[in-house]
Amino acid sequence: MIVGAGSGNAVVDERFSHLDVAVIDEGPFGGTCLNRGCIPSKMLVHVADLIDTIRDAGRFGVEARPGRVDWPAVRERVFGRLDQEAAEGEQGRRSSANVDVFKGRARFTGDRTLTVGTGADTVTVRGEQVVVAVGSRPAVPPPVRDGGLPYETSDTVMRLDRPPRHLAVLGGGYIAAELAHVFHAAGSRITVIEQEDTLLPAQDETVAAACTAIASERYDVRTGAALTRVEGEPGRLRLVLDDGPAVEADTLLVAVGRTLNSDRIDAGRAGIDLHDDGRIVVDAFQRTSAAGVFALGDVSTPFPLKHVANREAHVVAHNLLHPDAPIRTSHEAVPAAVFTHPQIAQVGRTEQQCRQEGLDYAVSVRRFADTAYGWALEDTTGFCKVLADRRTGLLLGAHILGPQAASLIQPLVIAMSLDIKALDLARSPLWIHPAPTEVVSNALRDLDLGDRKP
Ligand SMILES: Cc1cc2nc3c(=O)[nH]c(=O)nc-3n(C[C@H](O)[C@H](O)[C@H](O)COP(=O)(O)OP(=O)(O)OC[C@H]3O[C@@H](n4cnc5c(N)ncnc54)[C@H](O)[C@@H]3O)c2cc1C
Numbered sequence: 001m002i003v004g005a006g007s008g009n010a011v012v013d014e015r016f017s018h019l020d021v022a023v024i025d026e027g028p029f030g031g032t033c034l035n036r037g038c039i040p041s042k043m044l045v046h047v048a049d050l051i052d053t054i055r056d057a058g059r060f061g062v063e064a065r066p067g068r069v070d071w072p073a074v075r076e077r078v079f080g081r082l083d084q085e086a087a088e089g090e091q092g093r094r095s096s097a098n099v100d101v102f103k104g105r106a107r108f109t110g111d112r113t114l115t116v117g118t119g120a121d122t123v124t125v126r127g128e129q130v131v132v133a134v135g136s137r138p139a140v141p142p143p144v145r146d147g148g149l150p151y152e153t154s155d156t157v158m159r160l161d162r163p164p165r166h167l168a169v170l171g172g173g174y175i176a177a178e179l180a181h182v183f184h185a186a187g188s189r190i191t192v193i194e195q196e197d198t199l200l201p202a203q204d205e206t207v208a209a210a211c212t213a214i215a216s217e218r219y220d221v222r223t224g225a226a227l228t229r230v231e232g233e234p235g236r237l238r239l240v241l242d243d244g245p246a247v248e249a250d251t252l253l254v255a256v257g258r259t260l261n262s263d264r265i266d267a268g269r270a271g272i273d274l275h276d277d278g279r280i281v282v283d284a285f286q287r288t289s290a291a292g293v294f295a296l297g298d299v300s301t302p303f304p305l306k307h308v309a310n311r312e313a314h315v316v317a318h319n320l321l322h323p324d325a326p327i328r329t330s331h332e333a334v335p336a337a338v339f340t341h342p343q344i345a346q347v348g349r350t351e352q353q354c355r356q357e358g359l360d361y362a363v364s365v366r367r368f369a370d371t372a373y374g375w376a377l378e379d380t381t382g383f384c385k386v387l388a389d390r391r392t393g394l395l396l397g398a399h400i401l402g403p404q405a406a407s408l409i410q411p412l413v414i415a416m417s418l419d420i421k422a423l424d425l426a427r428s429p430l431w432i433h434p435a436p437t438e439v440v441s442n443a444l445r446d447l448d449l450g451d452r453k454p
C-alpha cells in the first residue's frame with residue numbers, strides 16, 4: 001500500500017508487477033511538487049526571469065521594455081500542462097492490471113490497516129507492506145487563522161485570476177523569495193514580513209545579508225517583525241505588526257513553513273512513532289518503528305526537498321524488494337537552490353555552523369564580477385563562497401549567489417559526496433574559460449589550506 005501519490009507514486013514500477021498494489025491519495029497524483037510546488041513555481045519563475053531580463057536590457061545597450069503580462073495565458077501554460085500530467089498519472093495507475101487506486105483521506109486503524117474516505121464511502125485496506133508518503137501542507141499561524149479574513153498559500157496563489165495589486169508575504173524563506181520574484185515581475189507591489197533579522201535566515205550569513213539587500217531594493221522588506229493581527233475586509237487587509245507601521249495590502253500570502261500530514265493519519269494506531277516535530281521516525285533504511293511500514297519524503301525527512309524525497313523513494317523501492325540486502329539513504333551533502341533572480345544555491349555547512357561547531361576552517365569568497373563571464377553579464381552582486389576543513393582539506397560547505405547558481409553548485413556537491421579535496425578539485429580538472437564555473441574554481445583556488453602549490 002502506497003499512502004500518498006506524490007513521491008510515493010515513484011516507488012512502484014515494473015519490478016512490482018508480481019504484487020497487488022494499492023495507491024491511495026486524497027488529492028491529484030503527483031503531490032505537492034507537480035501540482036502546487038516545485039514545478040509550477042519554476043515555470044512561473046522562468047517567466048519572471050524573462051521579464052527581469054527585458055527590464056535590464058538597457059544596461060547592455062539594448063532598447064527593450066516588457067509588454068503587458070497576460071497572466072491568464074501565463075497561468076494556462078503552466079496549469080494546462082500540469083493538470084493534464086496529474087490526470088494522466090492517475091489514469092496510468094488505474095490502467096495497470098496489478099494496481100488499485102483509492103481516492104480519499106487515509107487513516108490507520110491498526111497494524112498495516114487503513115480506512116480511506118469518510119461516511120458510507122469508507123473502505124478498509126490492508127497490506128503486507130506499507131509506504132507512508134503523505135507529505136506536508138502550508139502552516140498557517142494563529143493571527144491569520146483566527147483573523148477570519150481571506151489569505152493565500154502556495155497551494156492557491158499560483159492559480160489566482162490576476163496578480164495582486166499589493167501582495168503582502170508573511171515569511172521570508174524559500175517560498176516567499178520565489179513567489180515574491182514571480183509576482184513582482186508580474187506587476188504586483190510586494191511587502192515581505194520576516195520575523196528574523198534577515199530574509200532566508202537559514203542560509204549562510206553572507207548569502208542572507210546579500211539577498212536581504214537585493215530584495216530591499218525591489219520590495220518593502222520588514223525584518224524582525226511579527227504579525228499580531230489581520231484587520232480590514234477582503235481585498236483591503238491591514239496587517240498589524242509588533243514592530244513598525246501596519247501593512248495595507250489586497251492579498252496576503254502565508255509562507256511560514258510547513259505542517260506535516262502525520263497529524264492526520266492516526267500513526268499511533270499502527271505503532272508508527274513520531275519525533276517531537278511530527279516527523280515519522282525512520283532508520284537509515286527508511287523503516288518506521290512498525291514492522292513492514294516504511295516512510296519517505298517531507299513526512300519523515302530532515303530535508304524537505306523533492307530530490308531528497310526521490311532518493312528516499314528509490315531506497316524504499318529497493319528495500320521492499322530486497323529485505324535481505326537493504327540499502328541506506330545518505331543525507332550527506334544535500335544541495336538546495338532558491339530560484340530567485342539571482343539564484344541562490346548551497347550545500348553543506350554555513351559559516352555560522354562552522355563557527356558554532358568550533359571547526360578549524362578556511363573560507364574564500366570570489367565575485368562573479370572578477371571573472372570574464374561576470375563581465376559579460378555585468379554582474380554586480382554575485383559570489384561563490386567555499387568553506388574547507390584545514391585539517392583534512394575537504395569541503396565543509398559551499399554557497400553561491402548569482403546567475404545559474406543552481407547548476408554551478410553541482411561540482412561542489414560532487415566533491416563533497418565523493419570526498420574530493422577542495423584543492424584537488426581546483427587544480428586537477430580543467431575548468432572551461434570563460435564559463436561561469438570559473439567563479440567556482442577561483443574560490444576553491446583561493447582557499448588558504450597551508451598548501452600554496454600552483
Ligand atoms: C511552492 C513550493 C515550491 C517548492 N519548490 C521546490 C524546489 O524547487 N525544489 C525542491 O527540491 N523542493 C521544492 N519544494 C518541496 C517539495 O515540493 C517537497 O519536498 C516534495 O514535494 C515532498 O514530496 P512528498 O512526496 O513527501 O510529499 P507530497 O508531494 O506533498 O505528497 C504527499 C501526497 O500525500 C497525499 N496525502 C496527504 N495526506 C494524506 C492522507 N491522509 N490520505 C491520503 N493521501 C494523503 C497528498 O494529497 C499528496 O498527494 C517546494 C514546495 C513548495 C510548497
Ligand SMILES: NC(=O)c1ccc[n+]([C@@H]2O[C@H](COP(=O)([O-])OP(=O)(O)OC[C@H]3O[C@@H](n4cnc5c(N)ncnc54)[C@H](O)[C@@H]3O)[C@@H](O)[C@H]2O)c1
Nearest residue numbers: 141171172173174175176193194195255256257304337338
Ligand atoms: N527551491 C526549493 O527547493 C524550494 C522552494 C520552495 C519551498 N521549498 C521547501 O518548502 C519548505 C517550505 O517553504 P517556506 O518558505 O514556507 O518555509 P521556510 O522554512 O523556507 O521559511 C519560512 C520563513 O518564515 C519565517 N516565519 C515563520 N513564522 C513566521 C511568522 N509568524 N511571521 C513572520 N515570519 C515567520 C521563518 O523565520 C522562515 O524564515 C522549505 O523549507 C523547503 O524545504 C523548497
